[in-house]
């Protein structure tokens with residue numbers, strides 16, 4: 001198997017993605033069926049995720065240089081051009097002649113011999129007009145379009161971010177979302193210590209580093225191969241979870257012996273963290289409406305050796321049996337995921353402003369019903385992995401306006417995450433500032449005894 005097989009695999013995967021398949025699902029399917037070696041698997045992954053992420057930029061180049069605009073090209077030729085242009089523009093380690101020859105070859109192998117001349121001409125022209133000081137891509141004057149084309153994002157996301165943070169920060173955020181994501185681990189303190197895990201990784205020649213403020217977090221530095229083969233995985237010594245997701249459970253601050261509801265729990269990243277912090281003493285009701293994802297939660301809990309979890313399948317808006325039951329509830333609600341676009345190459349093209357509005361309605365309903373499941377005086381944490389104010393600040397403001405017995409509560413001053421709290425009392429993690437996934441989280445406490453009844 002050589003790198004041309006990796007390009008062919010990338011082409012077939014992209015073809016499925018353009019027919020509607022999820023990028024990670026399609027890639028996983030093709031990689032499983034292939035016998036590519038590790039280097040070529042990595043190369044195919046880079047080609048697929050890179051071409052999907054950079055789609056708008058690559059189309060703009062085709063629009064600029066092609067006789068036909070990108071959307072007028074035959075779909076497969078457009079995909080092949082994406083692959084070639086992606087390598088020319090973003091990968092520095094492949095000679096130009098190799099990129100052009102292999103891309104032309106790809107067109108011929110896939111029965112487009114007649115159009116291989118078009119591929120050849122467009123790639124050569126791109127190379128001809130590229131100089132170290134001059135980007136061949138001509139950008140429009142309009143700021144939103146300019147950033148959208150240069151960083152390859154839809155205009156509505158650029159507009160949303162410009163409004164919140166201005167031009168310089170939006171550029172940094174876009175740039176961050178185009179990088180390959182880091183992998184963080186959360187050490188299971190019921191089975192091991194962070195030092196023991198560090199030592200095991202060092203012995204396996206894998207570089208890790210601690211994350212400031214987060215007592216259980218280690219970041220893998222560089223690529224590592226299959227996660228399941230890393231030291232300590234099978235033993236349940238750690239779980240993969242981004243640092244910002246770890247912050248959510250520290251904000252909830254569950255205590256041993258308590259009753260906790262995790263209302264949107266699957267696949268269990270936060271449920272398992274809650275149980276670890278409770279030293280596996282007490283009860284966590286892990287609810288979710290997607291049975292297949294709850295199965296993963298059970299597998300994770302089993303691997304980590306955790307016992308205090310009770311599964312509850314269904315719509316968390318309808319669990320009247322939970323009224324006034326919990327000491328604390330976590331609502332890690334479904335969201336548009338704009339804080340984790342670097343992890344899901346196609347998500348920026350799937351989400352829409354209309355979808356965000358629908359999600360905000362569901363989020364408000366989940367928050368409203370979830371608040372009824374907490375004992376008077378109890379705690380609620382609301383969190384999302386998005387950076388959309390309609391799903392974050394606005395949901396909380398509306399909730400507080402209509403629920404006068406709830407108010408924002410800061411974490412304790414000695415909490416690991418205290419320094420992240422914004423003046424408004426919530427935490428909004430900006431990836432390019434904190435080097436973590438984008439997240440929003442806030443802790444609320446009910447004040448009036450009996451008000452929930």
Ligand SMILES: C[S@@+](CC[C@H](N)C(=O)[O-])C[C@H]1O[C@@H](n2cnc3c(N)ncnc32)[C@H](O)[C@@H]1O
Nearest residue numbers: 264265266267268269270288289290315316332
């Ligand atoms: C952000 S994910 C939760 C991630 C999880 N907390 C973790 O840390 O692994 C949101 C979850 O909400 C679930 N969900 C969506 N609508 C729901 C509803 N009405 N009731 C219960 N669960 C719901 C989805 O199935 C999805 O698993």
